[in-house]
Amino acid sequence: MAITEKRSAARAPGRPRPRPKGRPGGARRRMLPWAMIAPAAAALILIQGYPLARLLVLSTQNFGPRSLFTGQADFVGADNFTALFGDPDFRAVLLRTLVFTVVCVALLMVLGFLLSHLLTGVSPWARVVTTVSLVLVWAMPMVAATLVWQWMYQPQYGVANWLLTKLRVFGDLTAYDWFSHPDQALGLVILLTVWKGLPFVALTLFAARGQIPEPLYEAARLDGAGTLQTFRHITVPILRPVLGILTLLEVIWSVNSFTPIWVLTQGGPDGRTTTLGVYAYVTAFSRNDYGSGASVAVVTVLILAVLSIAYVRRLADQGDEQGGPA
Amino acid sequence: MSAHPTPARRRRAVNNTIAVAVSAVMLFPVYWMVATAFKPSGKILSAVPQFFPWPISLGNFQRALAKPHFWVFVRNSLTVTLSSVALSLVIALFAAIAIARFRFAGRKVLLAILVLVQMIPAAAMVIPVYLMLRSIGALDFVPGLILTYMTFVLPFTIWTLRGFVDGVPVELEEAALVDGCGRFQMYVRVLLPLLMPGIVATSIFAFVNAWDDYLFAYVIMKSQNNYTLPVWLVSFRTAESVDYGAMIAASTIFSLPVLVFFLLVQRRLVGGMTNGAVKG
Numbered sequence: 001m002a003i004t005e006k007r008s009a010a011r012a013p014g015r016p017r018p019r020p021k022g023r024p025g026g027a028r029r030r031m032l033p034w035a036m037i038a039p040a041a042a043a044l045i046l047i048q049g050y051p052l053a054r055l056l057v058l059s060t061q062n063f064g065p066r067s068l069f070t071g072q073a074d075f076v077g078a079d080n081f082t083a084l085f086g087d088p089d090f091r092a093v094l095l096r097t098l099v100f101t102v103v104c105v106a107l108l109m110v111l112g113f114l115l116s117h118l119l120t121g122v123s124p125w126a127r128v129v130t131t132v133s134l135v136l137v138w139a140m141p142m143v144a145a146t147l148v149w150q151w152m153y154q155p156q157y158g159v160a161n162w163l164l165t166k167l168r169v170f171g172d173l174t175a176y177d178w179f180s181h182p183d184q185a186l187g188l189v190i191l192l193t194v195w196k197g198l199p200f201v202a203l204t205l206f207a208a209r210g211q212i213p214e215p216l217y218e219a220a221r222l223d224g225a226g227t228l229q230t231f232r233h234i235t236v237p238i239l240r241p242v243l244g245i246l247t248l249l250e251v252i253w254s255v256n257s258f259t260p261i262w263v264l265t266q267g268g269p270d271g272r273t274t275t276l277g278v279y280a281y282v283t284a285f286s287r288n289d290y291g292s293g294a295s296v297a298v299v300t301v302l303i304l305a306v307l308s309i310a311y312v313r314r315l316a317d318q319g320d321e322q323g324g325p326a
Numbered sequence: 327m328s329a330h331p332t333p334a335r336r337r338r339a340v341n342n343t344i345a346v347a348v349s350a351v352m353l354f355p356v357y358w359m360v361a362t363a364f365k366p367s368g369k370i371l372s373a374v375p376q377f378f379p380w381p382i383s384l385g386n387f388q389r390a391l392a393k394p395h396f397w398v399f400v401r402n403s404l405t406v407t408l409s410s411v412a413l414s415l416v417i418a419l420f421a422a423i424a425i426a427r428f429r430f431a432g433r434k435v436l437l438a439i440l441v442l443v444q445m446i447p448a449a450a451m452v453i454p455v456y457l458m459l460r461s462i463g464a465l466d467f468v469p470g471l472i473l474t475y476m477t478f479v480l481p482f483t484i485w486t487l488r489g490f491v492d493g494v495p496v497e498l499e500e501a502a503l504v505d506g507c508g509r510f511q512m513y514v515r516v517l518l519p520l521l522m523p524g525i526v527a528t529s530i531f532a533f534v535n536a537w538d539d540y541l542f543a544y545v546i547m548k549s550q551n552n553y554t555l556p557v558w559l560v561s562f563r564t565a566e567s568v569d570y571g572a573m574i575a576a577s578t579i580f581s582l583p584v585l586v587f588f589l590l591v592q593r594r595l596v597g598g599m600t601n602g603a604v605k606g
Contacts, residue, residue, distance in 0.1 A: 032424075036420040036421060036423060037421045037424045039417045040417050040418060041421075043476065044439075044443065047473055047478075048481075051455050051458055052451070054457065058453065058457070068460070115348065118348070119345070121341045127345070130348065130349045132589070133349035133350075135589060135592045136356050136585055139581075139585045140581055140584070141534070141580060143577075144359065144559070147573060147574070151573070152355060152358060156371075157372065162375050252445065256447035256448070256449040256450070280449065281452070281541075284456075297450035297453060298450075300447065308445045311441075
């Protein structure tokens, strides 16, 4: 410690160090930021850029099991895409993904908003209890959560059928097999997705809500505004950026959902719980049709890209204005 | 407490009750996992579910741990996860400092790319990544999986850390430089400690991402010796008769580190995730 200090002190007077920002220095100084970025850039180009380009190329190729070994694949232009959109299976998958995403995101956002509102109106001890419960659910690994779901909804011995039968609302569900009915199976996947995703939405909204100055609400209350009016005129407008980002993230995650669907239902029964993420996987790896699988992925990326453009532009602008108001 | 509670107080009591009910419903699957894991094996497959595991039994854990290769899967998961976290942190730190502290040509493009890349779903990339690793013979090869995880968390990690570096006043660094601190030394002694919350938040993100990934490990790791815990856990299901007790006990072991992790840092987590991503 002492030695370093002495040595640095001896070196300091003669050479004023350049400021870290702004003023141009020597060639070595100009290279420094590039050298610091190089490893990240290399990794991104190699393992994101190249595969992305490969994905695009692949979607225009007839890449079957033979291509795996020869490495050769024929260029087929837009054939994969034409075939895809002519396929009633794929259209059903698109529609199902839309329904799945809309239901999941709507439930997540509405329930998350209500839960974050609830958190602002409870005693501190209840807030701790709820937050800890939410954090635990958030922390549950998806694979473990999915297996627990499978166990809870097991036909003969699962706790869900027993409870639901006891409740007497849905009739006798003893030995009811959720996974052999497509709509019910998809319902279970939605339930799992919403349960697992709710903590992130609720806690993020709660944290963002904490930034809204309380006097705003007090003033509104004095003016006679009810809960719904404060929602409409204070909470929602101020939280709009956060709500927008959360909605977009949840849309992306729902559209690409793979693990919960694959592990719970494998896309079945009869392919009727298959959404885009699973469909791309099945087409490529089960049917060994990598070209068509890639075209499914490309369609997915394009759909999400259209939705994301506005958001990306805003974030990049934000990142550029350095040290702006936090 | 007065006999006639005020409306505000009554509303709070109602809210508290709802909050406790919501917590109970949310927590039930987690509870059910732990409760099932500790049940004696005879009580698992019973027509009337047993809500409290009594007598507490470790039989399920013993059976899970005795499964062939269990410790191999644990080692694989730990190797893959810890290496990808460490690698992504080091690489991202350098990039984040460069982006936050230097002005250079292409900086804005780089920022846009970082956000853009986060929008590319990993599920779409699994096909080309598989073919790429296959063509260079890195399929079923642990470092291939490490590099994949590392790269997929990189954009988020750089983006978030950049936000944290921005939050550290440049004057602090300048003061250290004027005092004769070397640049590297300055980063280690001044910047690094101030970035700890960001480092914790991004490490957890990277940890969970690798620890919990099923898709890539499932596609890339073909031989059983290279399975990670999630792939092994899911393979329980395909067994002739599912041993639910052992499966749930193994899931509990698998979840435990993440549950503990999140509980320890929950305060930082809620702020950390949004600070970097939302406020920029």
